[in-house]
Amino acid sequence: MILLLAALLAAAAPPLEPDAIVAAAPPAAWRPIAPDNLMIIETAAGTMAMELAPDFAPAHVAAVRALVAAGRFDGGSITRVQDNYVVQWAAKPAPGASAVGQPPADRPKRTRPQPLPAEFERPAKGLAITPLGFPDAYAEAGFADGWPVAQDRKAGTAWLAHCYGTVGAGHDMPPDSGDGSELYAVIGHAPRHLDRNIALVGRVVSGLEPHAALKRGTEALGFYATPAEQTPVIRARLASAMPDAPRFEVMQTSSDSFAAYKTARANRSGFFVRPAGAVDLCNVRVPVRVAK
Template sequence: MKRLLPLLLAAPLLLAQAPTASPPPSLANTSADQIIAAAPASAWAAIDPDDIMVMDTAAGQMVIQLAPLFAPAHVAAIKALVKAGRFDDGRIVRVQDNYVVQWAAKPLDGKEPVSQPPDVREQRVRAAPLPAEYERSAKGLAFTPSPFKDTYAEAGWIAGWQAARDRKAGTAWLAHCYGTVGVGRDMPPDTGDGAELYTVIGHGPRHLDRNIANVGRVLAGIEPHAALPRGTEALGFYKDEAQRVKIARVRLASQIPGFPAWQMMDTASPSFAQVVQARANRTGFFVRPAGAADLCTLKVPVREAK
């Protein structure tokens, strides 16, 4: 059956210093962009090129960072599919407004990916199911808490990722925000095999947290894909092959000679704490700054390495 999104470093945890509730006077009129531009080299962390997936489609190039820290089995499966060329000549099969863009690898029989409603069965591409990597043990993860309340859980950042945790259960997970990349799946107990992926192109669907294998985020190139025509079938699937967007090739950055190196801001750094406060206390155009921000608004800065 078609795998879809449902509608739906010590123990105990090391707590990094949370940002203060308001910016210091010296930063009162400093924008987040200015803070990011002035951040020292020590505020940036390198992204492993083996964790960067580069997808070239008829709409453009999308650069994706994978998250083996949170979904190691799914990420390993995705990398194996990439190295086997399974995504080459695949298709973007679904574009649902304010929700997701979804794409599929080419099936093992070599036929073009099928885009059909969830009651249509198609060939499976794995022999054994992957674990349900929807959350993980928080043991050993340094958690930088957000200074602002969150509707869903205690929110913050782990190793450069927007995340949340449950202290009582001792678990942590990645949050679904704009640009999140996850694994399409069927109804439980199916967990997805990595052959169908999606990225969020709307308001962060946090109700999907802990229900889908969240495997990464888009670093660059989401814009032309978010602007693709919306599918007219149920859940935004494309009806005709002519509508589906061709995937030319997908590679890991480590497979591409000369591909630019990427960095993400260290979410435990003073610079990131300043970015958080600047985004919560905007000036200039703003007559009444919010004094707060939700987790998905507080994106982790990323950049090509200088």
């Protein structure tokens, strides 16, 4: 009887909005972003904070950290903004190497210390994947440790999904030709067809907006026609090397709070006369907050 009453009361209570669920989530529902996984990128347009994903692309993340430590992104440029697709920034060329930042056809081959492996997917084993629970055009979608992922149960593989803000490492035609010196963030409808074709190294957790609003490049693929149109990258640092680094927390996608948040995203109330009853992977948007 008491259980029935509780169920009736629960049914009568207005459903919580996604934001209210996030605000009410207990401390255990959050994990901090480790300072060594937090890259702060200062550009002439603003400051982006990016979480690195060493569990998905360890060699690429190590290469990006090494480029940051060597100051290679300092003095780099945003070389490409393609509408409904990506904003891309490039490190300075290594000493003695040719310049980057021109459209690919005109760009002389870069020198690379060593090509990186094609870290496009990983074993699903070792990941605790919380299923999305709704159909996905591309694969079986879910979340692992705060990241949107997809998996192939038959092959036993999993991979990060291209959602708004996801960061990938550009490469030329050979899959193992990336070196971490050119990174792009998604600024349009999730280009999931790129999943498993590019090493994803992380995601922007703060400060993407002014970069998503940069003038689109007019050359093929959205590259800028002239260096003058590029936005300078002033510097990039790991939070672990900054005295006053910002700190962020990501909602644990295995938590009850996240489950409630996902359900609320699928069943919006208030303005919504017809809740969808479902939500796609990239519309869930894993909550991230500034750490108190």
